[in-house]
Amino acid sequence: MxxxxxxxxxxxxxxxxxxxxxxxxxxxxxxxxxxxxxxxxxxxxxxxxxxxxxxxxxxxxxxxxxxxxxxxxxxxxxxxxxxxxxxxxxxxxxxxxxxxxxxxxxxxxxxxxxxxxxxxxxALVKPEDGKAKWIEAGFQEDSVNRPAILFRRQFGLNGKITSATLYITAHGMYEAQINGKRVGDAYLAPGWTSYNKRLQYQAYDVTNMLTSGNNVIGGMVGNGWYRGYLAWEDNKNIYGKKLGLLVQLEITYSNGKKETIISDEKWKSSTGAIKSVEIYHGETYDARDEKIGWSATGYNDAGWSGVNLPAATYDNLIVAENEPVRKHETFKAVKLITTPAGEKVLDFGQNLVGWVIVTANGKAGDKITIKHAEVLDKQGNFYTENLRAAKATATYILKGGGEEHFEPHFTFYGFRYIKIEDYTGEINPDNFTAVALYSDMQPTGTFTSSNALINQLQHNIQWGQRGNFLDVPTDCPQRDERLGWTGDAQAFSRTATFNFGVNNFFSKWLKDVAADQEPNGSIPFVVPNVLGHNAVASAGWADVATIIPWNMYLAYGDKKILETQYPSMKAWVKYMTDSSKNDLWNHGFHFGDWLFYRPFDDNDGRAAVTDKYLIAQCFYANSVQLLINTAKVLHNAADEQMYTALLQRVKDAFVKEYVTPNGRLISGTQTAYVLALNFDMLPENLRAQAAARLVENVESYDTHLTTGFLGTPYLCHVLTRFGYNDLAYSLLLQEDYPSWLYPVKMGATTIWERWDGQKPDSSFQTPGMNSFNHYAYGAIGDWMYRKMVGLDTYEDGVGYKHIKVQPHIGGGFTNATASLKTYYGTVSSGWKIQGNTTMLDVEIPANTTATVFIPAPNAAAITEGGNALPASIKVDGSENGYVMVNIGSGSYHFAVSK
Missing domain, CATH: 2.60.40.10 (Immunoglobulins)
Structure with a gap:
């Protein structure tokens, strides 16, 4: 050799x-x-x-x-x-x-x-680049069933094509096809925005879909959010009454020549197999009326109508900046159930949002009806009362002649169970596949621990986000609502940034927040606003205008979102200031601490009702503080000075109105003390005793929380901040109602709207408001990631440029680990207790630094990689039982032995 x-x-x-x-x-x-x-x-x-x-x-x-x-x-x-x-x-x-x-x-x-x-x-950068014309059906529409409309145009191309891009949008939801094939993998396009001000168009590379010679482009359009039923009381046609399509196809040949195909009077229109489609009610599809090959060459469209070219605006068109809704996980049924009522029900094992793909054989005219539900009732029967007026039904009529495949196009369902009706023959579960749809956010965060119930809670938090981040942050995905509630979104926003990459998602939606903001600065309850001009300005809801931009800046280090939203942020604070007297905002409608815990037996007068104006003043101060922070980032010294003076006045007014001379709040609830402490409403000398009163309240409820949508996100943070970390763990680990783990113990696979959506006896809360997929209470995730595991970012290096790792160990856990994909790379932290040794594993991406808080009595007690701390790890002092070290990128294994 x-x-x-x-x-x-x-x-x-x-x-x-x-x-x-x-x-x-x-x-x-x-x-x-x-x-x-x-x-x-x-x-x-x-x-x-x-x-x-x-x-x-x-x-x-x-x-x-x-x-x-x-x-x-x-x-x-x-x-x-x-x-x-x-x-x-x-x-x-x-x-x-x-x-x-x-x-x-x-x-x-x-x-x-x-x-x-x-x-x-x-994209089409200049207004004059847009040449397409809006087209609408050239026939009289069925105004009752409102079927989807088909548009098509045949055209010839001559030469070798080197590039082709399709720009397309719709009044309604669209699906595009070229030469018989679907364009792209986006669903529910063009997404939901404040259409009258901001209508997105999408761009697709379709180079490989075209050919020299004859080609056909087609568009199918359904009601969607544009003219479908939204909210309540027969509320429809909010943005318009007519479905429309706008198409521009830009083609470049190998010789440099360019050609543009647009939507214009040359198109034709008809209807097809989609007989009716509504977001709340579902879709009816009659395969006998499919127009086979309608988007391909060789199809005879002689029976089709022309199109109308309406007078329409183009100045609201914007290119889509966020990730589209796409298909993701699929689920096979885990069980076929015959309920006590004799119903045939499939259980997919996971509450999800999307639809079911069906494979069927039968003769022409056979029908399959699928209804959707989140839960079974206490007898084990299919339960849909909590869907309210939403029919949530898919109906398929077979054409016969072989195996057929069905799935919806312009609707979605929130469900774990489906009930199958009108099906002839034996039900084969393999013929039904559930598929999850949500915005194509990159999964970024992982969390796991030694506690299986907490791991399931994390699973539920993530699936609540998947199901409700469907182009807008909806409150729930199943009933006749599915709206972009601002309070839910702000409460969950920091948790959301950990689990998925939501920078573009929220950047797009916040522009609609600003677009739908009233001239007086008030922010709607829901965005896009389909509830009207009077449904505005509730504390904790409208503060979405300040809270989410700041949270996005912290999580992603993206200053542009602050620059873009700053006028909206200022306008909302001005509204509160204008609505205040002597710096006290104490009038108007407010939801308050929505869905807080109410004791079953309230004879002792302990109902956790927090004064709504106390809450309003706290959120007023917080929004002013966030404006101070933002003005500092944007180097606006004048605004920083002005809002600093305002903040002091707002806090002084709070103390004068809501705090007794001895430091007691006029509302003795958990939420009152949590908000006052979290937003620093109290003078320094009153904070410790206020924290003690919070602890006293928690313990008076046998260590249970009583908070609602506004208090819950901050509860454990405040306890940990003021030295009551053990109590924070006790609340996290509480298993009976009200608690985070109660739904988990009841079999939940998503976060519930109510602490007791399903009661211990398996009966349900009021069906008028009882969603089993509502992410707001999942905000506890933020404490799990940033406090329990301790993975955080410093404000002097936002977006995890300067990383903070400070675990808070407790609760009987033997380990907890989290990782996060940042713009710099993956950062992770995990602690583990083994015998007398506490281990902390940390991964820091290149081009960042970290300050790590190691639970240890002194630096000499710490080893790294089995050796004493090397000189490259800088010890930066100690405090509260931690030794602080500064490190650069790399993987580290710290250990401390008692």
Missing amino acids: KKIFISAAAFLCILASNAQVKVQYLLTENRNNPIGIDVQQPRFSWQLASDQRNIMQTAYEIVVSGAKGPIWKTGKVMGDHSVQVPYAGPALESTKKYTWQLRVWDNSDKPSAWSEPAFFQT
């Missing part, structure tokens, strides 16, 4: 090469290779990858190229910025594809290799 010798110098070169920093995960406007960008300064983000510790970026170089080569080179730019770096080159042209790549230098001044290229494609 031939021996190979490598010199020491060569070996070191190989090691250095292997240790070289790599650049990966390039994003443009928080998306991977997006099509349809309409900002002139798109922002670039990237990650550094290295197996070495303490890696920082010291410089970067970006090159952006068009079809003819580079158009912008930064040269070597000194700095560690790797998130949201703005493009600053020549103006970008419409419908053009650009590529970009970069390299970085690390803190050893070593350059990385150039990254793989990423790309982005611009």
Whole structure:
């Protein structure tokens, strides 16, 4: 065998090469290779990858190229910025594809290799770029059933096609097809916005769907949010009465020639198999009326009508910036049930949002009816009373002649169980597959612990988010509501940022918050606002205008969301100021601490009713504080000074009105003390005794919470902050009503709207308001991630640029671990107790730093990787039983033995 010798110098070169920093995960406007960008300064983000510790970026170089080569080179730019770096080159042209790549230098001044290229494609940047015309059905619509409408156009292309992009939107929900194939994998498009002010269009790369010669483009449109039933009292046609389609297809040939196909008078219209479709009521599909091949060449459309070209506005059109709704997990039935009432029911084992795909055989005219429910009643029968007026039904009529496949198009259902009716023959569960639909947010956070019930709670939190983050943050997905309730969204927003990447999701929705904001600054109860101009300005709901932008900034380090929302934030605070007298906001309608716990036996007068104006004053102060924070980030010193003075007056008014001379609040509830403490409403010298009164209240309820939507998110945070971490754990681990684990013990797979949606005797709360998929109480997740495991970000390095790791161990847990995908990479922390040793494992991504709080009496008691702390780990003092160390990127294993 031939021996190979490598010199020491060569070996070191190989090691250095292997240790070289790599650049990966390039994003443009928080998306991977997006099509349809309409900002002139798109922002670039990237990650550094290295197996070495303490890696920082010291410089970067970006090159952006068009079809003819580079158009912008930064040269070597000194700095560690790797998130949201703005493009600053020549103006970008419409419908053009650009590529970009970069390299970085690390803190050893070593350059990385150039990254793989990423790309982005611009949308219709200028108003004059839009050439398409709105089209509507050219026939008299069925105004009762309101079936979906089909639009089609045949056209010829001559030449080799190098690129083709479809820009499309609708009045209603659309599904596009080209040459008989579905375009893209988005559902419920164009999504839900305040349509009269902001109507999204989507862009799709359809290059491979077209061919030289004859082609056909088709669009199917259903009612959707545009003209469907929304809210209550026969509320429909909110944005318009007519379904419409707007299409622009941009084609480029190999010889450079361009061609544009648009929606215009050349199109035709008809109806097809979708006989009726409503979000609340479901879809009826008659396969006997399918127009086979309607979106393909060779189809005879002689019997179709033309189209109408209505007078329509185009100035509300915007390109979609958030991830679309897509299909995700699928579920096979875990059980076929024959209920005591003789019903045939399939249990999919998970409460989800989406629909069921059905495979069936039968003769023409056979019918399958599917009804949807979240729960079975105490007798085991199918239960739909809590759906209120929503029919939530899918009806399929077979055409016969072989195996047929059915699924809805323009509706969705919230369900775990389906009841099958009108089905002839034996039911085969394998013929029914449930599929989850939700916005295509990247899963980012994981959490697990030594407690199986808490792990199920985390599962329920995530599935509550999946089911209700369906283009807008809905309150619930099953009954005749499904609206973008602002209070629910703000309460859960920080938890949401951990579990999924919701930067674009909330950025889009917050623009609708601002769009639907009233001229006087008041914020609606729901956004998009379908409840009217008077359904506005409830404390804790309207504060969504300030709370979510700040939470997004903390979680993602995205300053643009603050810049965009700042006028809306200021307008909401101005409304509260204008509505106040002597700095006290104490009038108007407020929901208060919604769905707080009410004791079954209230003879002792302990009902947890918190004064609504006390709550309002707390949220007023919090919104002012968030404006101070935002003004500081935006370098607006004048506003910072003005709001600082206002905040002091608001807090003084609170103390004068709601606090006795001895420091007792006029409402002695948990929520009152939680909000007063969380928002620092009390002078420093009164806070400790207020925290003690909170503890006294919790203990008076046998260590149970009594908080509702507004108090619950902060309850455990306040207890931990004021030194009552054991009590926070006791509340987390409480298993009987009211508690987070009570629904888990009752078999829940999502978060409930009410603490006792299903009572201990298996009967239900009032069906008028009893959702079993309502995420607000899932806000406890934020405490689990940021306090229990201790994974957090500092405000001097938001977006996890400067990471804080401070675990709070307790509750009898032997381990708890969380990980989070940030824009810099994955950060994780996990603690474990084994015998007399406490272990803390931490992973810090490149280009970030962390301050880690290690539970230890002193630095000498800590080992890292089995050895004493090395010099590269800087000890930064100790406090409250922790030793603080500063570390750079890398993986660390700390251990402390008693």
